[in-house]
Every structure is written in structure tokens, then in C-alpha cells.
Amino acid sequence: MTPRLKVCGTTSVQDAVLCAEAGADALGFIFAPISKRLVTPHVAREASLSVGVTVARVGVFLGQGLDEVLRLAEASRMSVVQLHGPLSPEFVETVAQFYPVLRVVKVNELQTEGERWAGDPRVTLMVDAPNPGGGVPLEWEALKAVWPAGTWLAGGLGPENIREAIHLLRPAGVDAVSRLEREPGVKNPQAVQAFVDAVKRS
Numbered sequence: 001m002t003p004r005l006k007v008c009g010t011t012s013v014q015d016a017v018l019c020a021e022a023g024a025d026a027l028g029f030i031f032a033p034i035s036k037r038l039v040t041p042h043v044a045r046e047a048s049l050s051v052g053v054t055v056a057r058v059g060v061f062l063g064q065g066l067d068e069v070l071r072l073a074e075a076s077r078m079s080v081v082q083l084h085g086p087l088s089p090e091f092v093e094t095v096a097q098f099y100p101v102l103r104v105v106k107v108n109e110l111q112t113e114g115e116r117w118a119g120d121p122r123v124t125l126m127v128d129a130p131n132p133g134g135g136v137p138l139e140w141e142a143l144k145a146v147w148p149a150g151t152w153l154a155g156g157l158g159p160e161n162i163r164e165a166i167h168l169l170r171p172a173g174v175d176a177v178s179r180l181e182r183e184p185g186v187k188n189p190q191a192v193q194a195f196v197d198a199v200k201r202s
């Protein structure tokens with residue numbers, strides 16, 4: 001099955017519409033203050049309301065408290081929350097009572113987190129590189145043996161390598177940012193379209 005496709009790091013209405021028209025299933029909006037792709041709730045809300053009913057809007061959080069996560073997700077009209085970093089199961093569980101969750105894990109957490117959330121449709125795992133938004137791919141061959149069905153893949157994905165990653169792991173979804181940009185926070189339209197086309201043809 002063709003994986004779902006998320007383009008992350010949306011910082012403008014223009015780029016949101018560009019990615020939606022290119023064929024992205026989901027757009028990521030980063031609210032983690034350390035990011036070079038930080039977006040304001042106001043812009044994220046305008047962008048969210050510009051992409052129609054079929055595109056998911058994913059609020060991305062790292063190192064933020066529960067109140068802040070829920071407040072920003074609500075203010076910016078997100079439909080999904082993506083959680084990075086070390087978090088208690090109770091934290092994830094509480095967010096999952098309000099939003100579907102993409103729970104980002106490192107390779108060494110995959111087994112434990114996979115077992116923890118198995119069978120819970122509210123929480124989907126996404127494996128990412130240690131440095132989110134860093135454009136560095138994981139060792140996909142090594143992941144094959146421990147890859148749970150239904151897991152998403154991120155980390156250094158782009159038009160030039162996405163078909164290999166999909167072929168090896170058959171992820172339920174794929175996510176990318178660095179390799180689809182002209183500069184941090186600004187999309188490269190050709191790279192976005194090439195990425196979407198490669199995923200849809202995989």
C-alpha cells in the first residue's frame with residue numbers, strides 16, 4: 001500500500017497550499033521553540049484553514065508542557081499532534097484523549113513503545129533520526145528486523161532515496177523536511193513535487 005505522506009516545517013500559507021496541491025496527505029507545523037522552522041499559531045491557523053478537508057494538519061512539539069501543547073494545537077486548528085522527546089506514557093495518553101498522536105521514537109525505543117501502544121488506534125509510532133529536522137537518514141537495513149507494521153518513517157528522506165526506504169521497510173507513512181527546502185522553513189517546490197511523485201509511484 002502507498003504510504004501516507006507528511007511534509008513538515010510549514011511556515012506560510014503559500015507553502016501549505018503548495019504542498020497540499022502537490023499531493024501531501026499531511027502538513028507539519030513546528031511549535032518547538034528550538035526549531036529553525038518555528039511557526040506562529042496565527043500563521044498555522046491560516047494555513048490550516050487554507051488546505052481543505054482532506055489534508056491533516058500536524059502540530060509538532062518537543063520539550064513542551066501539556067497545557068502548552070493542547071493550547072497551541074487548539075489555537076492553530078491542528079488535527080493531529082506529533083510528540084518528540086522523552087515523555088511519560090501518561091503525557092502521551094492525555095494528549096491522545098484530545099488528538100490522534102504521532103509518537104516519535106528513536107530506534108532503540110521502537111520495541112518498547114511498539115509494545116506499549118500496540119492495538120491503540122489513537123497512537124501511531126514514527127521513527128526519526130536522533131536530531132529531528134537534521135536531514136540524516138537512518139540505517140534502514142538494520143531496522144527491518146524490528147519494524148512494527150503501521151509505523152511511520154522520518155529522517156533524511158527526500159526524492160532521491162524515498163523509494164529505497166519504502167521498498168525496504170514498507171512504512172505506513174513517511175515524513176520529510178530538510179531535503180524539500182530551499183532554506184530552513186521555505187519549501188523547494190520541485191523537491192516537494194518530486195518527493196510526492198516518488199512516494200505515489202512506490
Ligand SMILES: O=C(O)c1ccccc1NCC(=O)[C@H](O)[C@H](O)COP(=O)(O)O
Nearest residue numbers: 008035132133134135155156176177178
Ligand atoms: O524540523 C525541525 O526543525 C524540528 C525541530 C524540533 C522537533 C521536530 C522537528 N521536525 C520534525 C519532523 O517531523 C521532521 O520532518 C523530521 O524530523 C524529519 O526531518 P528531516 O530529517 O530533516 O527530513
